[in-house]
Amino acid sequence: MKRLNSLLVLLLLLLTSTTAFAQYNASAGQSAPMVQSERVVVDKKSGEKRVEVTYAPPPKDNFGNAAGGGFDLARDGAFEGQTVAVIQLYAFDFEAARAALKEKGFGVYRWNNTVPSPKELRQKLKKASQLWIISGDQQHLTPEHVAVIKDFYDSGKGLYIWGDNTPYHADANLLISTLFDSSMQGGYWGAKVVNMKIDGAKVGLLPNHLLTTGLEHVFEGITIAAIKMTGGLKPLIWSSDEQVVTAYYDQGGKRAIIDGGFTRLYNNWDTAGTGRYVKNAAAWLVNVERFGDKLAATTVKAPVAQ
Secondary structure: HHHHHHHHHHHHHHHHHHHHHHHHHOOOOOOOOOEEEEEEEEEOOOOOOEEEEEEOOEEOOOOEEOHHHHHEEEOOOOOOOOEEEEEEEOOOHHHHHHHHHOOOEEEEEEEOOOOOOOHHHHHOOOOEEEEEOOOOOOOOOOOOHHHHHHHHHHHOOOEEEEEEOOOOOHHHHHHHHHHHHHOOOEEEEEEEEEEOOOOOOEEEOOOOOOOHHHOOOOOOOOOOEEOOOOOOOOOOOEEOOOOEEEEEEEEEEEEEEEEHHHHHHOOOOOOOOOHHHHHHHHHHHHHHHHHOOOOHHHHHOOOOOO
């Protein structure tokens, strides 16, 4: 009986895993994916046929990353009906990011240059898979807002906290000090493309993580801040000054990204990797490994807030 129960548990885990990863492309977690090809080879002496399997890099874009949406973390349209809620407190055009997210099926509900009441925020977040907060130079969030955001995050929903050079991280620091005992600070001028952090390099992006799927090169941002690595945060992108500009948290079924370079969202958008990185981030923050099929039942696309 115990053996039967163990087999049933194993089968359930396998089924859950298959469902959870159905939204991902086959190359998920590979920064430099390889494409498999097969050809039939005939032995000259015996005449026997065999299948020869080879692997080669796919075509690359102008910046050296694998070309095409099939090398993003998520399949196109995989998150149809899911919502990215955005509180944007620094003015810039969000449309490039919105268009990139739409490729994967995400709708965007955005508060532009305003903060909703804690009551409205809690209500709207019921329809979101994740919350992105783009900080300004003044603090707008109240302790009541922080409590709502913490509850949302503790429930397993994704959180992306964006700041930039001092002083443009007021609300970012309020949140990350509360959640991770961390902070961001500094005003480093970046504006460079960084590569995979391999072979002892002190600069670059973490290779072969779900977030860096299909990314061998990425733009670091223009003016950027460094993140204090505490509270379980792990580095994702080391900027060209050898400081961590982007970090992530992935423990206990909770996921968050902390970023000191929100200029990446609008400045030099067409430079290396930005669109793919934004799509990967949103797909990862959905947390399909935790929620699986429950996503369709609990998340509904919200209208756009102006």
